[in-house]
Amino acid sequence: MVENRIATETDLKASQSAGTGTLGKSIAVLELVATSETPLRFTEILALSDQPRGTLHRQLSHLVEEGLLSMGGDLRYALGMRLLKLASNTWAKNQFRTVAEPHLKNLHEQTGETVHLGILHGQEIIYLDKVESRQAVRMNSQIGNASPVYCTGVGKAALSVLPEARLIDLVDRFSFQAYTPNTHLSAGSLLTELAVVRRVGHAFDREEHESGIRCVAAPVQAPRHGIVAGVSVTGPAYRVSMEQLEGWAVAVRKAAHEIEQDVEVRLGPGP
Amino acid sequence: MVENRIATETDLKASQSAGTGTLGKSIAVLELVATSETPLRFTEILALSDQPRGTLHRQLSHLVEEGLLSMGGDLRYALGMRLLKLASNTWAKNQFRTVAEPHLKNLHEQTGETVHLGILHGQEIIYLDKVESRQAVRMNSQIGNASPVYCTGVGKAALSVLPEARLIDLVDRFSFQAYTPNTHLSAGSLLTELAVVRRVGHAFDREEHESGIRCVAAPVQAPRHGIVAGVSVTGPAYRVSMEQLEGWAVAVRKAAHEIEQDVEVRLGPGP
DNA sequence: AATCGAGTTCCATATATCGGAATCTATAAA
DNA sequence: TTTATAGATTCCGATATATGGAACTCGATT
Numbered sequence: 001m002v003e004n005r006i007a008t009e010t011d012l013k014a015s016q017s018a019g020t021g022t023l024g025k026s027i028a029v030l031e032l033v034a035t036s037e038t039p040l041r042f043t044e045i046l047a048l049s050d051q052p053r054g055t056l057h058r059q060l061s062h063l064v065e066e067g068l069l070s071m072g073g074d075l076r077y078a079l080g081m082r083l084l085k086l087a088s089n090t091w092a093k094n095q096f097r098t099v100a101e102p103h104l105k106n107l108h109e110q111t112g113e114t115v116h117l118g119i120l121h122g123q124e125i126i127y128l129d130k131v132e133s134r135q136a137v138r139m140n141s142q143i144g145n146a147s148p149v150y151c152t153g154v155g156k157a158a159l160s161v162l163p164e165a166r167l168i169d170l171v172d173r174f175s176f177q178a179y180t181p182n183t184h185l186s187a188g189s190l191l192t193e194l195a196v197v198r199r200v201g202h203a204f205d206r207e208e209h210e211s212g213i214r215c216v217a218a219p220v221q222a223p224r225h226g227i228v229a230g231v232s233v234t235g236p237a238y239r240v241s242m243e244q245l246e247g248w249a250v251a252v253r254k255a256a257h258e259i260e261q262d263v264e265v266r267l268g269p270g271p
Numbered sequence: 272m273v274e275n276r277i278a279t280e281t282d283l284k285a286s287q288s289a290g291t292g293t294l295g296k297s298i299a300v301l302e303l304v305a306t307s308e309t310p311l312r313f314t315e316i317l318a319l320s321d322q323p324r325g326t327l328h329r330q331l332s333h334l335v336e337e338g339l340l341s342m343g344g345d346l347r348y349a350l351g352m353r354l355l356k357l358a359s360n361t362w363a364k365n366q367f368r369t370v371a372e373p374h375l376k377n378l379h380e381q382t383g384e385t386v387h388l389g390i391l392h393g394q395e396i397i398y399l400d401k402v403e404s405r406q407a408v409r410m411n412s413q414i415g416n417a418s419p420v421y422c423t424g425v426g427k428a429a430l431s432v433l434p435e436a437r438l439i440d441l442v443d444r445f446s447f448q449a450y451t452p453n454t455h456l457s458a459g460s461l462l463t464e465l466a467v468v469r470r471v472g473h474a475f476d477r478e479e480h481e482s483g484i485r486c487v488a489a490p491v492q493a494p495r496h497g498i499v500a501g502v503s504v505t506g507p508a509y510r511v512s513m514e515q516l517e518g519w520a521v522a523v524r525k526a527a528h529e530i531e532q533d534v535e536v537r538l539g540p541g542p
Numbered sequence: 543a544a545t546c547g548a549g550t551t552c553c554a555t556a557t558a559t560c561g562g563a564a565t566c567t568a569t570a571a572a
Numbered sequence: 573t574t575t576a577t578a579g580a581t582t583c584c585g586a587t588a589t590a591t592g593g594a595a596c597t598c599g600a601t602t
Contacts, residue, residue: 021333021336022293022294023293023294023297023333023334023337024333024336024337026294027337027339030357031357034356034357034360034361035360037364038364038366039366062292062294062295063294065292065295066294066295066298067392067393068298070497071497072495072496072497073494073495073496073497074495074496074539078361078364078365078366079357079360079361079364079365080361081361081390081392081397081399082392083354083357083358083361084358084361084362084397084399084414084415085305085392085395085397085415085416085417086301086302086305086350086354086358086415087354087355087357087358087359087361087415088358088414088415088416088417089305089306089350090305090349090350090351090352090354090355090358091355091415093308093309093349093350094349094350095309095310095349119352121338121352121353121356122338124356126352126355126356128352128355143355143359144355144356144357144358144359144362145356145359146356146359224343224344224345225343225344225345226341226342226343226344268345
């Protein structure tokens with residue numbers, strides 16, 4: 001049942017979770033619960049998974065025992081508190097983030113708008129950090145948020161520095177969704193823009209993910225640490241014009257470059 | 272090797288992770304990495320765990336495959352981005368938090384100081400949400416942060432509503448640490464204070480966890496959902512006197528009570 | 543009473559994990 | 573260059589663990 005080979009780097013980056021092995025299947029179940037909007041009952045999970053009753057029940061029990069899931073008195077399963085605790089450690093101790101942090105603050109002071117640090121993980125960008133202008137809207141949820149690569153500034157910036165082979169491999173798997181009228185809907189148009197991004201060194205999000213939201217982003221690489229990421233400055237369209245973003249592009253690229261330098265210095269050159 | 276019995280509720284609340292079963296052992300390894308300040312190498316983890324080389328190596332490989340760990344080019348293991356993504360879902364979709372949120376904001380407006388919502392999980396309080404006064408210091412890390420129950424306001428408030436049996440069971444396992452000169456260092460002094468807390472309905476943190484930080488907290492229960500939690504108002508000692516906290520106690524208790532009511536109404540009365 | 547639906551438990555079987563030992567890979571010492 | 577050493581990785585038979593179909597329990601409904 002389990003493919004008997006070692007997962008290559010490409011595999012890891014491309015398919016988030018093989019779902020093989022005892023651990024993989026358990027995490028796949030966890031992911032099912034994570035994907036659902038509301039807490040699920042046993043039978044609902046059973047319908048979504050392709051596991052037999054007995055198997056699924058045991059898996060859920062184990063996940064609850066470990067605190068990765070919780071089951072309320074209503075017999076519904078929700079994600080467990082232990083995940084919050086683990087993620088808190090992930091965030092606080094992540095060295096890439098730690099090194100980047102001052103540069104994000106600096107970039108925020110130059111622009112006055114929200115700054116994001118996002119990292120490429122599989123087919124998605126996961127937001128690792130942000131510096132907000134004011135706490136207008138509660139955006140704590142932003143950290144850890146996963147967004148598609150193909151319609152975010154950070155995503156396109158990150159894609160622009162991938163080796164051709166890995167890029168094609170990834171893009172082939174995309175299933176494009178029209179989040180707004182401006183969202184890229186084909187590999188072709190995306191790749192065309194990426195050529196431009198590669199040339200100028202920064203990417204825009206022209207309200208492609210969320211109407212009324214624009215950003216400029218630049219790629220950040222730490223090849224020796226297996227990290228492909230991006231920094232961005234984001235703002236509402238009514239306040240931030242495309243010309244304004246153009247103006248910030250240099251600062252964003254500079255910040256991205258400084259992060260790369262700093263990672264090199266602080267985390268060592270690698271193997 | 273595995274105890275062949277079903278874990279009771281008490282077990283689950285008391286011992287965070289049995290570490291039994293394939294999943295349990297994997298998560299125990301994950302926890303080892305989470306506990307460390309810096310990324311660990313294989314041999315370091317080997318020394319900390321009591322697993323044989325081959326076994327540990329396979330476990331780590333699987334955790335990396337699933338994105339729960341990441342391994343840099345320097346062969347060091349760190350917590351993986353997938354944990355951030357899972358936690359983001361945990362936070363955003365947690366119904367208890369969602370219901371409590373407006374009450375926290377309300378409480379913040381009344382007091383002007385930082386408001387916390389923490390939930391009892393095993394021997395710790397895990398912070399589920401917060402509303403900050405100003406973004407003075409970066410405190411994003413707060414969410415998901417785990418603190419000892421016995422030296423936090425929210426912790427003592429939560430303990431005060433536990434059934435005697437479960438309380439004793441928990442307290443017996445504490446290993447008290449003097450975070451400040453004011454920290455409780457024995458079950459006796461803690462239980463004495465809890466009797467008071469039970470009577471008046473709120474608990475204080477008199478700089479017991481962190482010097483210069485005080486708070487008032489009140490317990491929040493959702494018994495039908497298996498939740499024991501607390502709300503608190505926290506402030507720096509130089510700005511917030513004990514008298515001030517006394518003054519806020521009523522509002523805190525009121526907020527706590529309203530959350531309980533709202534949970535009852537919005538999430539249903541339970542089974 | 544009897545039927546139904548949902549959750550839980552049981553146990554012979556299949557298989558993934560286990561773990562000691564061999565192998566590989568870099569780096570340092572002779 | 574050769575040898576030595578430490579660390580990471582792989583191998584494979586034995587064994588513990590997960591598997592999953594079927595039986596069981598418990599409430600609610602007819």
